[in-house]
Amino acid sequence: MVFDPFTIIMLAVLAVLIFFMFRNSRKRQADMRDLQSKIVPGAKVMTNFGLFGTILAIDEEENRVELKAGPGTVLTVHRQTIARVVDAADETAASTAVVEGEPEFGERVDEAPGDETPDVKKSDD
Known part of the structure; x- marks a missing residue:
C-alpha cells in the first residue's frame, strides 16, 4: 500500500489535533480540581x-x-x-490599576479636546 504525501500530512495534522484536545482537557480538569479545593x-x-x-x-x-x-x-x-x-x-x-493621564469615573476634565478649528458649515452658493 502506497501513501502519498498529502495523506501523510493529513494524518499528522489529525494526530496533532487529537494530542492538543487531550492536553487541553486534562489542563481544564486540573484547574477545576484546584478551584474546588480552594x-x-x-x-x-x-x-x-x-x-x-x-x-x-x-x-x-x-x-x-x-x-x-x-x-x-x-x-x-x-x-x-x-x-x-x-x-x-x-x-x-x-x-491600584489606574491608567495615568486618564480621568477616573466621574472626574471632570477641564480641557476640551485638541480640535482648534471651529465647526463652520460651508454653504452651497
Whole structure:
C-alpha cells in the first residue's frame, strides 16, 4: 500500500489535533480540581455573573453555596457558578490599576479636546 504525501500530512495534522484536545482537557480538569479545593467557608469568591462575596456555608448534597454579598445580604447560588477564588493580591491589583493621564469615573476634565478649528458649515452658493 502506497501513501502519498498529502495523506501523510493529513494524518499528522489529525494526530496533532487529537494530542492538543487531550492536553487541553486534562489542563481544564486540573484547574477545576484546584478551584474546588480552594472553595471553603470564609473564602472570597467571584461568580460567573460578576458577583463578589464571601462563602458562608457549602451544601455538598444539593451543590449549593451561601454567599455573603454585603452587610445583611446572603445569597444562595449553585456551586458551579463560582468562577474563581479572589486572593488578596488580586484585590490590591484591581484597586491600584489606574491608567495615568486618564480621568477616573466621574472626574471632570477641564480641557476640551485638541480640535482648534471651529465647526463652520460651508454653504452651497
